[in-house]
Amino acid sequence: MADLTIGILGFVALFALMILRTPVAFAMLLTGFFGIWWLDGLRRAGAVLMTETYSAVANYSLIVVPMFILLGNVASAAGFSRGLYDAAYAWVGRLRGGLASASVIGCAAFSAVSGSSIATAVTIGKVALPEMKRLGYGPGLSTGAIAAGGTLGFLIPPSTGFVIYAILTEESIGRLFMAGILPGLLMMALFMLAIWIVTLRDPAAGPRGERVAFRERFALLLKALPLIVVIVVSIGGIYLGVFTPVEASGVGAALTILLAFATRSIDLKSFATSVMETVTTSTMLYMIVIGANVLNPFLSLTGVPGGLEAGLNALGLGTYGTLAVILLSYVVLGMFLDGLAMLVITIPIYFPVIQALGFDPIWFGVIAVIVIEMGMITPPVGLNVFVVRNVAGDVALGTVFRGVFPFLIAMIVCLFLIILFPQIALLIPNSMFN
Amino acid sequence: QELKLADFQPPTHFIVDTTYTPFGEAISAATGGETTVKVFMGGELGAGPAEQYNRVVDGVADIAFGLPGYTASNFPLTLISELPGVITAEGGTQAMMDNVDMLSDEYRRVQLVGLWNNAPNLILTAEKPVRSMDDLAGMNIRVPSRNAGIVVQAWGANPVSMPAPEIYNAMQTGVIDGAMIDPTTLKSFKLAEVTNFVTQGMDTTISEFFLIMNRDVFADLDDTAQQAVLDAGREAALTAGSTWLKIADGAMADFAAAEGKEVTTLSEDEVAKFNEASAAAVEQIVADAEAEGIPAKAWIDALAAD
């Protein structure tokens, strides 16, 4: 059988395994392993499995993943993230749809210490959803704002998405992190604009909150201080050259733990729980990386990446036509696939094409992360939507998907703005590094 | 039979046209098309340069490009060649390939196909020029290997270890003051963007590259094919060695010509200071190696005699 055919069968097997309830990590690992076995014998298949299981994990840069997850878990257990939300609420809760906007701002702020979309949505969702329910917010708007706001976790540094992208493309993690800042803030503003438009059409969906006195506002800002300190130290430290992104993750986590114990916001038991959750989540993510690293050699051996690359070029769509096809394929894949899985499967295939077209690799990293975030909230498989529904408890899945729709439009607008004005992504990294 | 060659460098790297294409053609011609080579660039058979040795030992790839320095514990004798003053940049590849049999003990888990040297590692600094050994005192300098770390320490600087792709950021942000690395990285890792000063002239470490092959796959080849691989490998090493030097020269010329960049070629007095310090370090490393039963002196003498 032709190698390319085996490669395509590999994709079929990958999807079949996922349909058959196989975890993403194992679906990739099994497809890669049995695929290479079929193609090239057990010796090579076993060798790939062994080498990648070790080397995919023994990776210095990847350590930012467990470190930032630890930081986020401890911040959440210590109530620091609640402080962040309360402060945001005090400042914008008075506006129409203000609580939803406060949730988005809370998500953006928490994103600056959390590398994961899901962790961000869960953390802010836990504190914000009951509040919005109490004030009579429409369930669509409230859950939609959290599910969409959570995706900022991937765009605003630190970001697991950028780390994986950097590892796959050998681009600089530091540059990608810096490139995510302005698009993240732009996206936050567009989300707030979406909330404003929704409440303009349906004021009952987002009633105004109580007015908070100015003194109280500053007092609440003070309560959010621990996490703001961590954010400033981690991102400022990278910017000022005190440490590398890897070191920032370690220092940030250590600082969060110190602050949590110093302010008596956490006890040993909930600290231990945070650590256990961190190792469990990290192991799960590391297994996904292993799976992708076993799958990739299989795809290379079948020649699928080269074939797809040639196919895309043969379409002769020109620079932006090819980009459009790539983005559309992300939207389609994003409906079904997990964001990280999508990144590891597609980037080795698309990245050479993007480079050949002359696009900036850092800019494309931002674009890829945004389309992957869109996948996190599109039906039928939208991980952020699932977790927000679980946190909200009494809301139908369809309501959340409908509630997410205005935010999806905002993301598309953001995407177009960054394609039209690449400087939005490139301004900070270029001014910092050149 | 198709031999799969794995390389982690980008598909656009000069090694593909200059070295791998003739390497494959030579093997194919000598075996009447029975044995061919297929090249997988960009880490397609597995990312992570440090694992290249294991990929060949285990059989992920049949042949792999790599640096002995990435798994230094496996190649103590090979890495004696990286020490300052042991080989010359121009004659190193020839000398090592002529004496390659002396290394056989180190390569018993694989088949060594070709071994060549990079251009000498220079001192690249971001903000502070190094015009004398005193300038180097207390600077944080990224080093490519443990041996290089010992040498840099002997020169009075603080050695820092970090993966090559991180150097750019670390130099830009000031996490390190500079790096000891070969000048081709001014282009390949875009280090010219963050480097303002380059210092050369002293005896310095010279890194090695190799092509290694899976032992069992090599053993399964018939005599003609085995000889074809070894002959083509030797030729590939010599070509790659001279190409690397040429690329390094070009990178240095471009750097020197660029505005605001400074290349310091050390004065004779300073060179003597640097070399005196590194010679003492080399002596210690060689003595330690001999103590562990590694024939470092014999290897150095053989390379010098070539």
Add this chain to the structure above:
Amino acid sequence: MTTSNIPAWPDLFGRATFALAALAGVLLILMMGLIASAVFMRYVMGNPLLGVNEIVQLAAVAITMLALPYATHLHAHVRADIFDPALGRVGRWLADILTRALSIWALWILVGRAWDKAAEAAEFGDATNMLNLPIWPLYALVVLGIGLAIVIFAVQIVLLILTRRAFGEPENG
């Protein structure tokens, strides 16, 4: 009779794997401390620690392998559940068994390779570059972590057969 037909013995595996994962947690905190001290030593003391990246790399392998059995026991691995309704009750049950059987097969081969690798790395003294740390214990941890993941999968298959329903389904559903 309303007694559950879920046997109690699999819980033992839960507690054993929890202990290993707790060890991973301790390692994680130690590693965080190491990274933070490395910054302090370089930035404040002007005395960079050599080889921190090597310790971090080895620790990452250790943490992952120590926590993998526990994560597997908790069903923590991300999966897409969108097609679950279409599979039907029996389909979901069979899929859960099939997935685990295939995983055990592949992981079994991995354990064999890791075992050989550990023995070879010990024989040839494979070690890290800067600190000369031996690598074979990490391969041994791969044997342990993947081996226990196989055991967990096997226990889950036994549970699936005993309870005759897929994971995450109500008892009388």
